Amino acid sequence: MNCRDCVTALNSFIDRELSDEDVVQVRAHLEDCGGCLHLYEFEESLRRLVRVRCQEQGAPESLRERITLKLAFERTRLQQRQQRRPQL
Amino acid sequence: MNAEPAPQADTSESAHQEAAATRARFEEEALKHLDPLYRTALRMTRNPSDAEDLVQDALVRAFRFYDRFEPGTNFRAWLFKILTNTYINSYRRKQGRPPESSLEDTEEFFLYNQLSDDGEGVTDVEGTVLDRLGADSIQRAIDQLPPQFRTTVQLSDVEGLSYAEVAEATGVAKGTVMSRLFRGRRLLQRALWDQAQAAGFTSGSKVHSPSTDGHEGAENGVVARSRGGTR
Numbered sequence: 001m002n003c004r005d006c007v008t009a010l011n012s013f014i015d016r017e018l019s020d021e022d023v024v025q026v027r028a029h030l031e032d033c034g035g036c037l038h039l040y041e042f043e044e045s046l047r048r049l050v051r052v053r054c055q056e057q058g059a060p061e062s063l064r065e066r067i068t069l070k071l072a073f074e075r076t077r078l079q080q081r082q083q084r085r086p087q088l
Numbered sequence: 089m090n091a092e093p094a095p096q097a098d099t100s101e102s103a104h105q106e107a108a109a110t111r112a113r114f115e116e117e118a119l120k121h122l123d124p125l126y127r128t129a130l131r132m133t134r135n136p137s138d139a140e141d142l143v144q145d146a147l148v149r150a151f152r153f154y155d156r157f158e159p160g161t162n163f164r165a166w167l168f169k170i171l172t173n174t175y176i177n178s179y180r181r182k183q184g185r186p187p188e189s190s191l192e193d194t195e196e197f198f199l200y201n202q203l204s205d206d207g208e209g210v211t212d213v214e215g216t217v218l219d220r221l222g223a224d225s226i227q228r229a230i231d232q233l234p235p236q237f238r239t240t241v242q243l244s245d246v247e248g249l250s251y252a253e254v255a256e257a258t259g260v261a262k263g264t265v266m267s268r269l270f271r272g273r274r275l276l277q278r279a280l281w282d283q284a285q286a287a288g289f290t291s292g293s294k295v296h297s298p299s300t301d302g303h304e305g306a307e308n309g310v311v312a313r314s315r316g317g318t319r
Contacts, residue, residue: 043197043200053223057223058126075151
């Protein structure tokens with residue numbers, strides 16, 4: 001594998017979407033090529049930064065409560081409808 | 089489309105109990121994905137109150153359609169697909185046409201090239217200006233992507249869905265996911281750089297007006313001059 005092929009495959013490699021065969025080839029190239037290794041490490045750390053920082057945000061607790069209530073309501077409605085059905 | 093579950097011969101007592109247990113399981117499983125669903129809804133609507141309504145509507149729909157979910161297939165991707173459809177059907181129209189993104193397209197690996205300016209490759213965002221970007225700035229950068237790229241990047245890079253899962257969630261082919269990611273990440277790098285610039289983190293770089301003194305030197309110069317003025 002040359003640098004161009006490695007750079008092309010890099011994102012799929014980071015995404016763990018390459019075939020086992022291609023993974024072996026990319027790894028072998030990264031061991032030999034400092035330039036590609038630096039790029040790989042940088043891109044991987046950037047991906048991690050975006051993921052970790054953005055995952056700090058969660059749903060508000062009030063939304064969780066609201067949905068729990070709403071689903072309980074839906075469940076009751078569904079049960080009532082099913083109980084009514086045999087009498088028809 | 090008919091939202092009613094097909095009325096099979098499942099009206100016996102045990103069938104009712106089974107249905108009730110299934111619905112209870114839905115709630116438990118679905119709420120595990122509440123944070124990712126909310127974050128994604130927030131990127132779609134770019135508005136906390138709409139995002140909350142969107143997630144609630146999507147989960148109610150998912151609850152009603154739960155008997156159509158095939159056990160053993162991917163529940164998370166299925167939920168995201170309902171979120172996407174709910175957004176397209178009810179919210180996108182309300183929000184009107186999104187403003188055209190003014191984001192400049194750029195070369196691949198733009199940030200690496202920016203930060204490796206002196207010929208030495210940078211190997212980690214830690215210690216660079218990017219590391220100083222908080223969650224708000226990064227989310228703002230994602231929000232600047234055109235919608236189809238925004239959702240794809242959010243699902244892949246923040247929520248960690250596979251290409252196949254993103255394809256199911258957004259209703260496109262896997263190849264389309266890959267090309268959206270390719271372009272979306274390129275745009276995101278530009279948007280992140282813009283955020284770093286807006287926060288004043290990137291002075292002295294080649295994008296900022298080049299100064300031979302560097303930022304600190306210039307500041308000292310100003311201080312020295314003002315002192316001179318008060319004399």
